[in-house]
Amino acid sequence: MSNEQTFIAIKPDGVQRGLIGPIISRFENRGFKLIAMKTCSPSKEHLEKHYQDLAEKPFFKGLVAYMLSGPIVAMVWEGRDVVKTGRKPETDQFQPAILGATNPLNSAPGTIRGDYAIDVGRNVCHGSDSVESAKKEISLWFSPSELLQWKHSQASWIYENA
Numbered sequence: 001m002s003n004e005q006t007f008i009a010i011k012p013d014g015v016q017r018g019l020i021g022p023i024i025s026r027f028e029n030r031g032f033k034l035i036a037m038k039t040c041s042p043s044k045e046h047l048e049k050h051y052q053d054l055a056e057k058p059f060f061k062g063l064v065a066y067m068l069s070g071p072i073v074a075m076v077w078e079g080r081d082v083v084k085t086g087r088k089p090e091t092d093q094f095q096p097a098i099l100g101a102t103n104p105l106n107s108a109p110g111t112i113r114g115d116y117a118i119d120v121g122r123n124v125c126h127g128s129d130s131v132e133s134a135k136k137e138i139s140l141w142f143s144p145s146e147l148l149q150w151k152h153s154q155a156s157w158i159y160e161n162a
């Protein structure tokens with residue numbers, strides 16, 4: 001489906017390190033379409049909800065503190081298979097994807113985390129891990145009116161059947 005959507009966020013370290021442009025470029029250059037974007041500083045409650053599946057993990061408190069440490073750039077990208085192209089499925093640690101693996105040291109060069117990060121707790125970006133979690137995350141971070149439908153003038157140069 002070329003209208004699949006994923007939630008991608010540039011974490012506080014990515015923003016502070018001047019990586020907004022390079023991270024956006026990876027998705028834009030690949031041919032994906034930017035549907036929504038904002039710079040924001042969400043509350044602790046919002047971030048705990050975003051990472052609620054990890055609430056029992058020992059790194060949870062540190063993760064929330066990391067996410068609260070500065071502005072975040074939140075985005076929705078759209079395109080064919082954008083969720084799994086954006087990040088590796090949990091079942092296949094070795095499949096390269098635009099983001100790379102959770103631990104940057106396991107991320108191939110050419111991926112965002114493989115090129116720009118070292119520590120797992122400073123891995124510069126977030127990407128939804130399934131179409132279902134993308135839907136949940138998009139509705140947590142954006143209201144429907146913030147999601148823009150627009151025609152990509154390059155669509156027929158990116159998709160055979162656009």
Ligand code: UDP
Nearest residue numbers: 054059063101102120121122123126127129
């Ligand atoms: N994280 C961490 N220590 C760990 C595992 C994860 O600090 O041992 C952080 C890391 O920033 C990661 C986030 O928690 O991106 C969410 O973890 P998840 O397993 O969902 O990884 P992701 O989906 O971001 O690849």
Ligand code: MG
Nearest residue numbers: 126127128129
């Ligand atoms: Mg995750």
